[in-house]
Amino acid sequence: MIYNWNIIGHNKQLEMLEDDIGSGNLSHAYLLSGPGHIGKYTVAKKLASILQCNNNFCGKCPTCIQIRKGQHLDTMEFPNDREALKIGQIRNIIARCNMSTQSNYNIVILQSIPRMTTEAANALLKTLEEPPEGTVFIMTTGSVSELLPTIVSRSRLLKFHLFSTDYLVKKLEELFPDVDDKTIQQVARLSLGRAGRAIDLVNHPDKLAHFLKLYKDTLYLLDTNNVVERFSYVEELIENERMRKDFLGVLTHVLRSKILEGKDLASRGKLIEMVSKTQDAGILLKQNVNARLVLENLMLT
Numbered sequence: 344m345i346y347n348w349n350i351i352g353h354n355k356q357l358e359m360l361e362d363d364i365g366s367g368n369l370s371h372a373y374l375l376s377g378p379g380h381i382g383k384y385t386v387a388k389k390l391a392s393i394l395q396c397n398n399n400f401c402g403k404c405p406t407c408i409q410i411r412k413g414q415h416l417d418t419m420e421f422p423n424d425r426e427a428l429k430i431g432q433i434r435n436i437i438a439r440c441n442m443s444t445q446s447n448y449n450i451v452i453l454q455s456i457p458r459m460t461t462e463a464a465n466a467l468l469k470t471l472e473e474p475p476e477g478t479v480f481i482m483t484t485g486s487v488s489e490l491l492p493t494i495v496s497r498s499r500l501l502k503f504h505l506f507s508t509d510y511l512v513k514k515l516e517e518l519f520p521d522v523d524d525k526t527i528q529q530v531a532r533l534s535l536g537r538a539g540r541a542i543d544l545v546n547h548p549d550k551l552a553h554f555l556k557l558y559k560d561t562l563y564l565l566d567t568n569n570v571v572e573r574f575s576y577v578e579e580l581i582e583n584e585r586m587r588k589d590f591l592g593v594l595t596h597v598l599r600s601k602i603l604e605g606k607d608l609a610s611r612g613k614l615i616e617m618v619s620k621t622q623d624a625g626i627l628l629k630q631n632v633n634a635r636l637v638l639e640n641l642m643l644t
């Protein structure tokens with residue numbers, strides 16, 4: 344690779360970006376799609392730095408430092424703050440992009456664009472159809488299905504994938520030579536294929552303990568047929584929003600691993616059904632449907 348991205352994996356995607364830069368075939372809009380915590384936003388920021396830095400992505404010049412801190416004037420950054428992206432913000436962005444710039448480009452980084460309102464999405468779409476000269480949009484999304492198809496088709500799509508546990512173990516061993524084997528194995532398993540989360544878990548033992556507990560709880564719940572115990576676990580989840588959210592992720596992962604282990608066909612069918620019920624539960628919880636009802640229903644399956 345030409346640039347020192349310093350990112351775990353995603354070589355194919357990074358090479359595609361380097362090809363675009365090297366061949367002068369840069370798109371005015373990139374859409375980085377894939378699960379959370381695997382490095383899409385980090386790639387977006389580094390791509391911005393590569394484009395703006397006049398010193399071969401040195402990481403040391405004022406431009407590189409400002410972009411890293413999110414303070415570069417011509418690199419507008421909108422990390423996911425869990426608020427909707429509204430039309431006013433998109434209009435401001437477009438106005439800024441129409442002004443001339445001292446930098447190489449006007450760059451707009453938008454994280455999690457499904458949070459755009461319909462009006463905002465339509466305004467953005469107009470800009471993507473007729474992009475101002477020298478503007479590059481770098482956007483991220485969990486999946487493309489939540490977006491206007493026209494926004495997807497106006498962007499150059501890069502798909503990012505989860506890592507295998509074995510791959511994560513290998514990379515974590517390289518990155519953290521001082522951390523013991525057992526911790527590396529646990530972290531790789533618990534990060535559910537997400538490198539960003541894996542690094543976070545190594546650096547934060549309290550979070551690692553949190554996920555270890557969830558993993559143990561999940562295995563136990565799947566094993567027991569005791570509905571009373573399952574329902575009392577629901578009470579625990581209702582008290583704690585973070586645990587609730589992470590629990591569904593861990594449950595999905597455990598079920599998927601069981602599917603891959605390839606038990607008999609009947610139990611496989613049941614497991615697949617449970618994965619889809621778990622995903623439905625996640626969607627319902629996001630829509631603020633009564634959490635107790637959703638989780639108790641899930642426990643009954």
Ligand SMILES: [Zn+2]
Pocket residue numbers: 396397398399400401402403404405406407408
């Ligand atoms: Zn630089």
